[in-house]
Amino acid sequence: xxxxxxxxxxxxxxAELKKGGLILYPTDTVxxxxxxxxxxxxxxxxxxxxxRKDEKAMIVLLADEKDIPLYVSQPDxxxxxxxxxxxxxxxxxxxxxxxLSSNIINSDGSIGIRINNDPFCNRLIRLFGKPIVSxxxxxxxxxxPSNFEDIDIAIKNGVDYIVQHRRNDMSSAVPxxxxxxxxxxxxxxxxx
Numbered sequence: 001x002x003x004x005x006x007x008x009x010x011x012x013x014x015a016e017l018k019k020g021g022l023i024l025y026p027t028d029t030v031x032x033x034x035x036x037x038x039x040x041x042x043x044x045x046x047x048x049x050x051x052r053k054d055e056k057a058m059i060v061l062l063a064d065e066k067d068i069p070l071y072v073s074q075p076d077x078x079x080x081x082x083x084x085x086x087x088x089x090x091x092x093x094x095x096x097x098x099x100l101s102s103n104i105i106n107s108d109g110s111i112g113i114r115i116n117n118d119p120f121c122n123r124l125i126r127l128f129g130k131p132i133v134s135x136x137x138x139x140x141x142x143x144x145p146s147n148f149e150d151i152d153i154a155i156k157n158g159v160d161y162i163v164q165h166r167r168n169d170m171s172s173a174v175p176x177x178x179x180x181x182x183x184x185x186x187x188x189x190x191x192x
């Protein structure tokens with residue numbers, strides 16, 4: 001399957017997301033485990049699959065920055081210029097999360113959101129019409145996989161659908177930069 005031939009993956013992904021299922025999919029960074037970010041049972045299933053404590057929040061992918069106000073109470077528009085200047089995928093931790101499953105929101109009410117730059121993910125998110133969880137496709141405590149081949153069989157067996165697109169891509173991927181946008185407009189680097 002070539003880079004642009006991903007239409008056959010979209011409908012099965014959307015069907016699983018609507019049912020509360022889990023998908024294994026390529027993002028603009030590493031391969032991720034995803035689900036409907038508004039479905040608490042689906043989010044709980046990811047925590048269980050990863051053997052991850054549920055107080056350690058996961059991030060959410062959106063297709064467009066115009067959607068951020070739907071899920072964050074008071075986003076500062078200056079963050080968009082900052083992210084554009086970084087030049088690599090950047091997850092921003094925003095205060096005042098809303099409209100998402102409560103078990104994906106940090107205990108302080110914040111949420112990590114990334115505007116995704118991968119054509120497959122963007123199309124999937126737009127067609128699904130909701131944000132999608134993205135957490136690296138690894139068991140908690142182990143490093144994130146740099147490509148599809150590196151994903152643990154337990155993860156592959158634990159999801160409801162595995163995307164075909166980019167399985168043969170052997171380029172090494174790395175997680176996103178993570179920053180926290182502070183109320184005063186300053187930025188704290190969480191993960192460079």
